[in-house]
Structure formats: C-alpha cells, structure tokens
Amino acid sequence: MGKLTGKIALVTGGSEGIGFATAQEFIKEGAFVFITGRRKPTLDAAVAKLGTSALGIQADSAKLDDLDRLYAEIKQKKGKLDVLFVNAGGGEFAPLGQITEEHYDQTFAKNVKGLVFTVQKALPLLGKGGSIILNASIVATKGMPAFSVYSATKAAVRNFARGWTADLKGTGIRVNVVSPGPIDTPGLRGVTDGTDEGYKQFTDAMTASVPLGRVGQPEEIAKAVVYLASEDSSFVAGFDLVVDGGFAQI
Amino acid sequence: MGKLAGKIALITGGSEGIGFATAQEFISEGAFVFITGRRKEVLDAAVATLGPNASAVQSNAENLNDLDRLYAEIKTKKGKLDVLFVNAGIYSGAPLGQITEEHYDSIFGVNVKGLLFTVQKALPLMGKGGSIILNGSVVAVKGFPALSVYSATKAAVRNFARGWTADLKGTGIRVNVVSPGPIDTPGTRVLGNGTTAALDQFATQVPLGRYGQGNEIAKAALFLASDDSSFVAGFDLMVDGGIGQI
Ligand SMILES: NC(=O)c1ccc[n+]([C@@H]2O[C@H](COP(=O)([O-])OP(=O)(O)OC[C@H]3O[C@@H](n4cnc5c(N)ncnc54)[C@H](OP(=O)(O)O)[C@@H]3O)[C@@H](O)[C@H]2O)c1
Ligand SMILES: NC(=O)c1ccc[n+]([C@@H]2O[C@H](COP(=O)([O-])OP(=O)(O)OC[C@H]3O[C@@H](n4cnc5c(N)ncnc54)[C@H](OP(=O)(O)O)[C@@H]3O)[C@@H](O)[C@H]2O)c1
Numbered sequence: 164m165g166k167l168t169g170k171i172a173l174v175t176g177g178s179e180g181i182g183f184a185t186a187q188e189f190i191k192e193g194a195f196v197f198i199t200g201r202r203k204p205t206l207d208a209a210v211a212k213l214g215t216s217a218l219g220i221q222a223d224s225a226k227l228d229d230l231d232r233l234y235a236e237i238k239q240k241k242g243k244l245d246v247l248f249v250n251a252g253g254g255e256f257a258p259l260g261q262i263t264e265e266h267y268d269q270t271f272a273k274n275v276k277g278l279v280f281t282v283q284k285a286l287p288l289l290g291k292g293g294s295i296i297l298n299a300s301i302v303a304t305k306g307m308p309a310f311s312v313y314s315a316t317k318a319a320v321r322n323f324a325r326g327w328t329a330d331l332k333g334t335g336i337r338v339n340v341v342s343p344g345p346i347d348t349p350g351l352r353g354v355t356d357g358t359d360e361g362y363k364q365f366t367d368a369m370t371a372s373v374p375l376g377r378v379g380q381p382e383e384i385a386k387a388v389v390y391l392a393s394e395d396s397s398f399v400a401g402f403d404l405v406v407d408g409g410f411a412q413i
Numbered sequence: 414m415g416k417l418a419g420k421i422a423l424i425t426g427g428s429e430g431i432g433f434a435t436a437q438e439f440i441s442e443g444a445f446v447f448i449t450g451r452r453k454e455v456l457d458a459a460v461a462t463l464g465p466n467a468s469a470v471q472s473n474a475e476n477l478n479d480l481d482r483l484y485a486e487i488k489t490k491k492g493k494l495d496v497l498f499v500n501a502g503i504y505s506g507a508p509l510g511q512i513t514e515e516h517y518d519s520i521f522g523v524n525v526k527g528l529l530f531t532v533q534k535a536l537p538l539m540g541k542g543g544s545i546i547l548n549g550s551v552v553a554v555k556g557f558p559a560l561s562v563y564s565a566t567k568a569a570v571r572n573f574a575r576g577w578t579a580d581l582k583g584t585g586i587r588v589n590v591v592s593p594g595p596i597d598t599p600g601t602r603v604l605g606n607g608t609t610a611a612l613d614q615f616a617t618q619v620p621l622g623r624y625g626q627g628n629e630i631a632k633a634a635l636f637l638a639s640d641d642s643s644f645v646a647g648f649d650l651m652v653d654g655g656i657g658q659i
Contacts, residue, residue, distance in 0.1 A: 325658060325659040326659070328620045328655045328658060329620060329659050332620050332621075332622065333622065337621070344644070374578045374581075374582050374646050374647060375582075375587070375644065375646050376582065376583065379644035380644070383643055383644035384644075386636075386641040386642070386643075387636075387641075387642070387645070389641075390632075390633075390641065395632040395635075395636065396632070396633070396652070397632075398594065398621065398625035398626075398629040398630075398652050398653070398654050399633070399651070399653075399654075400620050400621050400655030400658065401620060401655035401658030401659045402650075402651050402653075402655070402658050403658075404645075404648075404650065405645070406642075406644050406645050406648075407644070407645075408644050408645075408646055409578045409646030409647035409648070412575055412578060412646065412647030412648050413575040413576070413578050413579050413647045
C-alpha cells in the first residue's frame with residue numbers, strides 16, 4: 164500500500180519541473196492529485212502523462228479569483244484536501260541598482276502573496292492529518308548575486324511555516340517547508356540564456372560549491388515532499404527540509 | 414521491495430529506545446542490522462525481538478578498543494557497511510554551578526569522542542552510496558535549563574556533519590544528522606524517575622502538543638539512510654514536533 168493511499172493532494176505549478184515530478188510521486192504512492200499551471204497546453208500534456216489519478220485546473224496562483232475557483236472545483240469534485248504542496252513560484256535575476264518596481268511586485272506576488280492565499284483559502288478543505296508543504300529555496304539563507312528579491316521572497320516563505328505552525332496548533336494540520344538547492348528543471352534553464360552551452364556554464368559554476376558535486380533531479384525533491392506529506396513525518400512541524408546536495412550546509 | 418534491501422546497517426545503542434525502533438524499521442525495509450549496547454541481557458532481548466536479520470555486538474561506544482572489535486566482527490560477518498546510524502548517546506542534567514568534571518567527561522566521552530571514532534573507524538567498510546546518520550538533538554539549537562553540557566555535545570555533533578560532508582566530497586558517502594525533540598524512550602523515562610513526567614513538561618512547549626515516539630525518528634533515519642534522500646547532505650533533519658522551529 165502506498166504512503167498516500169486515499170489522499171487528495173493539490174500541487175500548484177504541477178505541470179512542469181519539481182511540481183510535476185512530485186505529482187508523479189504522489190500518484191505512485193496512491194494519491195489523487197490536482198495540478199495547476201497557467202499555460203493550458205503544458206497543463207494538458209502533464210495530465211495526459213500523469214493518467215487518471217490526476218486532474219489539471221488552469222489557475223494563476225497570483226490571482227485570488229483563480230484560487231477561489233480552484234478550491235470550489237476541488238470541493239465539488241472531492242470534497243476535501245489532505246495534502247497541499249504550494250510549489251508555484253520562481254524568480255529572475257536583477258542586481259541591486261537594477262531592481263525595478265515591476266520585478267519586485269511580480270516576484271512577491273507569485274512567491275509570497277499567492278502562497279499566503281493558496282494556503283489560507285485551502286484551510287476549509289483541510290483537517291486533522293492534513294499536511295501543507297511550502298516550496299522555498301536555499302537562497303532563503305544564502306546570498307547569490309542578482310537574486311536578492313527572489314531570496315527575500317523565499318525567506319518570507321520559510322518564516323510563514325513558523326507562524327502558521329503556531330496558528331494551527333491543535334488542528335492536526337502540519338506545515339513544513341522543502342528547500343531545494345539547484346535542481347534541473349525548465350525553471351532553472353529559464354534563468355540562463357536558454358542555450359545548452361549557457362546552461363552548462365551556469366550549472367558547472369554552481370556545482371563547484373555543491374558537496375555532492377552535481378545539480379539535483381526533480382525526483383529527489385519529490386521524495387522529500389512525500390516524506391513531509393505522509394505520516395512518516397508525523398512529528399515534523401514548522402521545519403525546513405533542505406535538499407541541496409549540501410550546498411548551504413557546510 | 415524494501416528501501417534498504419540488501420543493505421548492511423549498524424546502529425549503535427540499538428538495544429533500546431530510538432536505536433531499537435530504527436533497527437525494527439531498517440529490518441522491515443530489507444536491511445541486515447548490527448546493534449550495539451553495553452548491557453548484554455538488554456542486547457539479547459532486543460535481538461530476540463528483531464529476529465534473524467539482526468546481530469548484536471556488545472560494545473561501549475566510548476571505548477576505542479571495543480570499536481575496533483566491533484568493526485572487525487562486521488567485516489568478518491558481512492564484509493561491508495552501507496548504513497551507519499550513530500545513535501548511542503547519553504544525557505543527564507546539571508545546571509551551571511553544579512557541573513562536575515565527571516558530568517562533562519562522561520557526556521563528551523560518548524556523544525562526541527565516541528561518535529567521532531565510531532564514524533572514522535567505519536570508513537574502510539563504507540563506499541559509494543553509503544549513508545552516515547548522526548543522532549543529534551533539538552537542544553543543539555535551543556537552550557533548556559540544566560542541559561548545557563548535553564546541548565554543547567549535540568551542537569558539536571551537528572557540526573561534524575558539515576566538516577565531514579566537505580571531507581567526504583567525491584566518495585559517494587553522505588553524512589546527515591537527525592535531531593529528535595522529546596521522544597518517549599527508556600532514557601527519557603529515567604529522567605522522569607520511571608514516568609513520562611519529564612516528557613510531559615516538554616510536551617506543553619511542542620506545537621504539535623505531544624512528545625514523539627521512537628518510530629517517528631526511525632522513519633526520518635530511514636529517509637536519510639535510503640536513496641530517497643540522495644540529494645540531502647550535511648543536513649540536520651529535525652523531528653521535534655516544531656519545538657525548535659517556531
Ligand atoms: N529548480 C530549482 O533549482 C529550484 C531551486 C529552489 C527552489 N525552487 C522552487 O521550486 C518551485 C518550482 O520550481 P521549478 O524549477 O520546478 O519551476 P519550473 O520548472 O519553472 O516549473 C514551474 C511550474 O509552476 C507553474 N507556475 C509558475 N508560475 C505559476 C503561477 N503563478 N500560478 C500557477 N502555476 C505557476 C509553471 O507552469 P506555467 O508557467 O504554465 O504557469 C510550471 O508548471 C518554485 O517555487 C521555485 O522557486 C526551484
Ligand atoms: N529520547 C529523546 O527525547 C532524545 C531527544 C533528542 C536526542 N536523543 C538522542 O537519541 C539517542 C538515543 O536516545 P534514547 O532516548 O533512545 O536513549 P535510551 O532510551 O537511553 O537508549 C540508549 C541506547 O543506547 C545504548 N547505549 C547507551 N550508551 C552507550 C554506549 N556508551 N555504548 C553503546 N551503547 C550505548 C543503551 O544500551 P546500554 O545502556 O545497555 O548501553 C540503549 O540501547 C541519544 O544519542 C540521544 O542523545 C534522544
């Protein structure tokens with residue numbers, strides 16, 4: 164029997180990258196999984212690969228109306244939610260001196276404000292035994308050039324797990340964070356110039372400081388998320404599980 | 414198939430408490446497990462419960478000769494080691510002002526010096542894919558009355574995982590820490606004079622509103638021992654009900 168048999172899960176930003184790998188892993192462990200994303204063709208392709216235990220709902224996490232529609236649909240289809248992986252997010256480079264108001268607003272809207280309301284609006288569907296996992300990043304504790312705004316959003320995310328663990332005391336709902344190091348996803352490629360050469364240069368530079376000497380694969384984050392989603396982590400709360408090949412540890 | 418099928422594991426201090434619960438979990442995931450402890454009768458009872466995939470080696474983690482004998486025996490019997498859970502550890506209280514040299518030496522002797530040589534002497538038996546898990550504690554990052562010496566040993570343990578992750582770069586061996594919060598074990602019941610009094614006191618400070626059980630640490634140790642955590646290194650996985658988090 165799977166670790167998530169009979170569970171209903173939502174993975175925001177589940178059509179690609181870490182979110183997609185996690186949806187696959189959740190389904191393997193017996194869950195039914197809703198995934199979201201903004202681009203319809205990508206979402207449809209993902210659901211086609213995931214099979215009959217997945218359903219795609221086109222929604223932008225930065226739009227509160229979309230979130231209302233999303234939870235209305237989950238309520239109508241399944242009546243409850245057991246596992247919420249708030250994964251949608253991302254960042255772009257902007258060194259201090261070149262940070263525009265638009266860069267700030269967009270990054271905080273998707274990574275922070277969208278995340279707050281994704282969680283808050285889910286609460287009526289969650290109950291005892293529920294598990295909320297927030298996707299942060301090692302940049303929350305590590306400085307990297309041109310990534311300060313993104314880093315600040317992820318530090319905010321890590322801290323929400325502390326406050327919400329206090330707020331949810333007595334409900335039986337746990338909140339934890341997973342913080343990936345560099346993971347091979349379309350998103351990571353997206354912050355480079357897009358060429359294979361450029362991506363290799365970027366990851367080579369980064370992995371020089373990763374003790375395990377490589378970038379991670381999305382499945383390696385997915386396994387950590389399964390741990391946090393399942394009863395295996397029943398005594399883990401308000402915690403930040405860092406899966407980074409040791410990058411930010413030593 | 415189990416997550417540790419075909420793996421050889423050693424759990425120091427595996428006859429009771431967290432170590433014993435972890436031995437049970439590792440075996441149910443397909444591993445063969447060596448356990449250690451100082452008291453023979455407790456070890457024998459543990460192996461009787463664990464069954465044919467467990468073997469006990471009576472040894473004291475503080476005693477370097479015992480460690481040599483332990484690894485010689487593992488080498489003879491199985492020829493290798495895949496998973497090392499350095500769990501043997503002791504704790505007792507002494508507020509500042511009442512810390513004796515004996516208190517200091519005994520706790521540092523097992524929790525720090527014993528742990529260091531348990532790891533170093535295991536290296537010749539370990540290789541690519543190996544996983545070392547050190548048992549730390551949430552006290553490494555949080556102050557509690559009368560626990561300063563114990564806390565300091567656990568902070569040292571957490572930091573070994575950083576240094577050794579750097580030292581072991583390129584070997585394919587990962588080192589991580591698991592840090593329990595208050596867990597119901599024979600050891601913590603001794604602190605409460607045979608009751609859960611000491612645990613109950615901690616439980617009021619735990620966001621999840623309770624103390625934990627040994628198997629909840631065992632599941633975390635399993636995650637770190639298996640390939641599920643293949644990109645986790647030098648990390649401290651805290652299983653503390655949130656007491657050290659918020
Ligand atoms: N990859 C890494 O190295 C790394 C490291 C640390 C942390 N992370 C974090 O992990 C998460 C996922 O990263 P990833 O690398 O897997 O990203 P990715 O490859 O870019 O995939 C992102 C997924 O989220 C969806 N998405 C993006 N914005 C959304 C929004 N506003 N509303 C709904 N869906 C949205 C995307 O689909 P649409 O574009 O169609 O919406 C896509 O399915 C992010 O929170 C990121 O910050 C990643
Ligand atoms: N329980 C908690 O709340 C808690 C919280 C945080 C961290 N921890 C850590 O978790 C580990 C285990 O704690 P526990 O509560 O499970 O302890 P426990 O109930 O006291 O069990 C300790 C086990 O280790 C063995 N042991 C003790 N000293 C040893 C030595 N010098 N050499 C070899 N074996 C030894 C004991 O057997 P013998 O006595 O026969 O040797 C017994 O099998 C320790 O490192 C502790 O610091 C525990």
